[in-house]
Amino acid sequence: MNFVDLHVHSNASDGTFTPARVVELAAQKGLSAIALTDHDTIEGIPEAQKAAENLPLEVIPGIELSCVYLEEEIHILGLYVDLTDKKFLAETDNLKEIRIKRNLEMINRFQNAGIDITLLEVQAGNPDTVITRAHFARILLEKGYVTSMEQAFKKYLSYHGPYCPRKEKITPEHAMKLLGDCNASPVLAHPYQYHLGDKKTEELVSFLKQLGLHGLEVYHSSNNQYESGKLKKLAKKYQLFPTGGSDFHGTNKPDIDLGTGRGGLRVSALLLDDIKRIRQEKGL
Numbered sequence: 453m454n455f456v457d458l459h460v461h462s463n464a465s466d467g468t469f470t471p472a473r474v475v476e477l478a479a480q481k482g483l484s485a486i487a488l489t490d491h492d493t494i495e496g497i498p499e500a501q502k503a504a505e506n507l508p509l510e511v512i513p514g515i516e517l518s519c520v521y522l523e524e525e526i527h528i529l530g531l532y533v534d535l536t537d538k539k540f541l542a543e544t545d546n547l548k549e550i551r552i553k554r555n556l557e558m559i560n561r562f563q564n565a566g567i568d569i570t571l572l573e574v575q576a577g578n579p580d581t582v583i584t585r586a587h588f589a590r591i592l593l594e595k596g597y598v599t600s601m602e603q604a605f606k607k608y609l610s611y612h613g614p615y616c617p618r619k620e621k622i623t624p625e626h627a628m629k630l631l632g633d634c635n636a637s638p639v640l641a642h643p644y645q646y647h648l649g650d651k652k653t654e655e656l657v658s659f660l661k662q663l664g665l666h667g668l669e670v671y672h673s674s675n676n677q678y679e680s681g682k683l684k685k686l687a688k689k690y691q692l693f694p695t696g697g698s699d700f701h702g703t704n705k706p707d708i709d710l711g712t713g714r715g716g717l718r719v720s721a722l723l724l725d726d727i728k729r730i731r732q733e734k735g736l
Contacts, residue, residue: 453679454721457711458512459529459641459697461489463578464496464585465516468702471500474710479507481711484721487697489514489529492547497535500504502650515544516641517630520621521656524646528627528660529669530636532731538557540634548582550620555583561615562588567608585609585616586704601704607728612665628663632684635736637727639667639695650678654686666734667727671696673713693727695719 461467462474469477471488473574474655480487488511489499497513504511515530534540555574574587581587589604596605609616631638639659643653657668668687669678670696672696687694700710707714 454735455482455711456485456719456721456723456724457483457697457700458487458514458531458695458719459489459516459672460710461490461516461701461702462484462496462500463576463581464493465582466489466584466701466704468515468704471496472503472662472703474700475500475503475509475511477710478587479504479509483509483711485510485512485724486710487514487529487531489516489531491516491559491582491584493544494533494541495580495582496536510531511556515631515636517627518621519624519627521624521659522652524648525621525622526646527580527601528624528631529639529641529667529695530631530634531639531667531727532634532736534634535632536635538623540630544629544649547622551584553581554617554620557617558588558615562608565615567592567615587700588616595684608623614623616735624660625663628660628665632664637666637693637736638664639669640665641669642674642699643668643683644674645674650682657686657690657692661692665690665692667693667695669696670694671717671719673698673708673717690698693723693730695727698706706735 462471472659488497490496494515500511513535515533517523517528559569569591573591574583580586589601590603594675628638670683684694697714698708698717
């Protein structure tokens, strides 16, 4: 049986491996497809697709958008985004500018508090990367301000703390329209990471379904078998295709490996076959 990983990050956002290296690793692991879903950017996709040209590996162009639902940040994956859609490209450029503004404010706050962090350090040699809180966590760890990435998030990178203002977020309506307009398939990522409880999670799924949701991330590194089972039933109830991925970030999440997550994740390529069939039926 072939396996896929439909939720993967590179150093185009907060992963630590280049897109080409992610593709190389996926091929070594025998995966038949990956979706590169960096945060708010598609800049790593051309490199990944070029790296896969002579490999038995499909690179699905994707993205992960952050938006706010009932004061909670949620993430929506877009699978098969159109890399040539000018409006979509303009929107992602705008999202990058929003992040840049927030990141410069964070650097200023850290420096005013005597914590030595510079923009060049956060960029980690890639000036085009979409910087996230994980970049700051890595620097805090390397410089000895914390002893783990987890501690960095808790001590310095909480949205309610003094160093990390919330960046402007798009609404779910905007995110769904953005993905729909470029013929992507919107998928609610890791539903249980928002800690909404079963009732409110279903309300979120129902709300997004009305906006054009296509899929639900049933299989994820953070889910146990019981949770994946509940999400599978929820996907069936709302006629959403189930999907899954590791949420691989390289060494920024060292306990999550490509294709296998924390060791027990396996996403069958048959799920991707179903996604392609459903997209074809929708005329996408």
